[in-house]
Amino acid sequence: MAIASVQLLGESPSPYVNRVQIALNLKSIEFEFIQENPYDKSERLLKVNPVQKKIPVLIHDGKPICESLIIVEYIDDAWNNGPPILPSDPHDRALARFWAAYIDNKWFPLYRELRAASTEEARKELIERIFEGLVLLEEAFVKCSKGKPFFGGDNIGYLDIALGCYMGWVKATEVSIGVKFLDEFKTPGLAEWADKFCSLNDFKEVVPETQKLVEIYKMFQGRGKPASG
Amino acid sequence: MAEVKLFGSSGSPFSRRIEVALKLKGVEYEFIEEDIYNKKSPLLLKYNPVHKKVPVLLHNGKPICESLVILEYIDETWEGPSILPKDPYERAMARFWVKFLDEKCFPAMWQACWSIGEEQEKAKEEATEFLKILEGTLSGKKFFGGDSIGMVDIGANFIAYWFMLPQELAGFEVLTKEKFPKLNEWKNEYLNCSIIKENPPLKDKLTALFRARFQAVGAAK
Numbered sequence: 522m523a524i525a526s527v528q529l530l531g532e533s534p535s536p537y538v539n540r541v542q543i544a545l546n547l548k549s550i551e552f553e554f555i556q557e558n559p560y561d562k563s564e565r566l567l568k569v570n571p572v573q574k575k576i577p578v579l580i581h582d583g584k585p586i587c588e589s590l591i592i593v594e595y596i597d598d599a600w601n602n603g604p605p606i607l608p609s610d611p612h613d614r615a616l617a618r619f620w621a622a623y624i625d626n627k628w629f630p631l632y633r634e635l636r637a638a639s640t641e642e643a644r645k646e647l648i649e650r651i652f653e654g655l656v657l658l659e660e661a662f663v664k665c666s667k668g669k670p671f672f673g674g675d676n677i678g679y680l681d682i683a684l685g686c687y688m689g690w691v692k693a694t695e696v697s698i699g700v701k702f703l704d705e706f707k708t709p710g711l712a713e714w715a716d717k718f719c720s721l722n723d724f725k726e727v728v729p730e731t732q733k734l735v736e737i738y739k740m741f742q743g744r745g746k747p748a749s750g
Numbered sequence: 751m752a753e754v755k756l757f758g759s760s761g762s763p764f765s766r767r768i769e770v771a772l773k774l775k776g777v778e779y780e781f782i783e784e785d786i787y788n789k790k791s792p793l794l795l796k797y798n799p800v801h802k803k804v805p806v807l808l809h810n811g812k813p814i815c816e817s818l819v820i821l822e823y824i825d826e827t828w829e830g831p832s833i834l835p836k837d838p839y840e841r842a843m844a845r846f847w848v849k850f851l852d853e854k855c856f857p858a859m860w861q862a863c864w865s866i867g868e869e870q871e872k873a874k875e876e877a878t879e880f881l882k883i884l885e886g887t888l889s890g891k892k893f894f895g896g897d898s899i900g901m902v903d904i905g906a907n908f909i910a911y912w913f914m915l916p917q918e919l920a921g922f923e924v925l926t927k928e929k930f931p932k933l934n935e936w937k938n939e940y941l942n943c944s945i946i947k948e949n950p951p952l953k954d955k956l957t958a959l960f961r962a963r964f965q966a967v968g969a970a971k
Contacts, residue, residue, distance in 0.1 A: 572850060572883055573850075581839075584839055586839070586842045586846075587846060588845075588846055588849060591842050591845045591846055591849070592842070594841075594842070594845065595838055595839070595841070595842040598838035598841060598842075599838040599839075611823050611826040611827045612809075612812050612814070612823070614822070614823070614826065615814045615819050615820070615822070615823040618816075618818075618819045618822065619814070619815055619816055619819050622816060622818075622819065623800060657800060
């Protein structure tokens with residue numbers, strides 16, 4: 522049996538894996554999806570990602586590439602077909618990379634802390650910090666979108682993929698704890714963007730339904746470190 | 751008004767990265783020294799309201815923040831020696847390793863320098879583990895970037911000065927020649943390459959800075 526030239530190791534509840542799936546689909550790249558349980562790591566995963574030991578891992582012509590945003594940039598660099606994922610202007614690219622790093626390093630980790638929080642006081646403080654971050658992201662959206670529907674403009678791009686893939690988990694958290702994060706009054710631009718992004722086939726075909734994520738959320742309440750990134 | 755301004759601190763390895771990159775590309779810039787420990791300027795807080803940190807590059811009035819983002823911007827904006835490789839796979843590898851440096855190596859090494867007791871021992875172990883991984887990537891290469899310095903070399907600048915100095919001052923050793931022959935060789939090549947040699951960080955200033963920090967940490971014991 523021939524080995525596909527493009528393979529993606531991961532599992533669908535991981536927003537990091539979803540990012541890579543969306544990027545590959547945008548470029549119409551055929552790939553083999555290889556199921557990997559990040560909580561029961563296989564020899565294969567440890568071999569292709571010995572340093573971080575995480576999903577996703579993209580294997581292209583036998584060479585592994587790790588870290589979701591690095592993989593998305595690789596896909597944009599390596600394949601010319603399909604729309605560009607990163608903006609063409611260097612300053613816009615810098616903004617996109619800056620906000621993606623903020624989302625990954627500062628904002629979304631708050632959701633993990635929230636899920637692990639054991640007191641009402643801690644939960645309240647984390648929710649407040651998430652909302653503060655959303656205000657910053659609203660400003661970023663206005664700046665990057667320049668009046669268009671997505672961060673990337675008329676079509677989705679790098680920052681839409683970076684933030685958008687967290688929306689499944691944001692919605693699952695909303696359902697699980699009864700707090701509406703994407704509020705059309707507090708952050709109207711972002712709320713509208715989230716609606717649009719989540720109704721795209723690019724999103725629906727790849728991110729599990731909210732109810733499934735809610736069930737997983739319940740299982741992980743109280744747990745710690747993520748196994749994907 | 752200078753077209754390119756850099757808000758930085760001569761004591762910061764992250765700020766230093768940007769100076770190296772700008773000099774590599776032959777870009778003239780105005781350096782604005784920020785007092786990051788005592789009082790950050792209103793302009794810095796205006797241009798980097800999210801993180802309130804150096805470095806911030808200002809180009810044609812537009813700010814760019816976060817050292818790795820700035821390095822990519824510099825590479826994309828100005829001609830001259832490449833900071834990132836041209837090949838997509840090599841670019842991905844460079845980005846991977848520089849992320850590893852910032853997310854794993856730097857925090858562990860920083861902790862190893864400034865913590866005490868059990869916390870320090872644990873940090874030293876972690877730092878050793880990460881440095882071993884890094885050492886492995888240098889097989890057969892003069893620099894992480896190959897024959898000339900690139901993104902990963904510039905990113906690893908803190909290993910050259912900011913880790914060696916505290917080790918000397920504090921009298922502990924993680925990055926020894928015996929354990930890390932390739933990294934030590936890399937450090938010497940890096941410090942000797944023309945762009946770095948012509949623009950060394952101010953050793954006296956760094957030494958004074960580290961001494962002050964050591965005294966503060968010692969007083970806390």
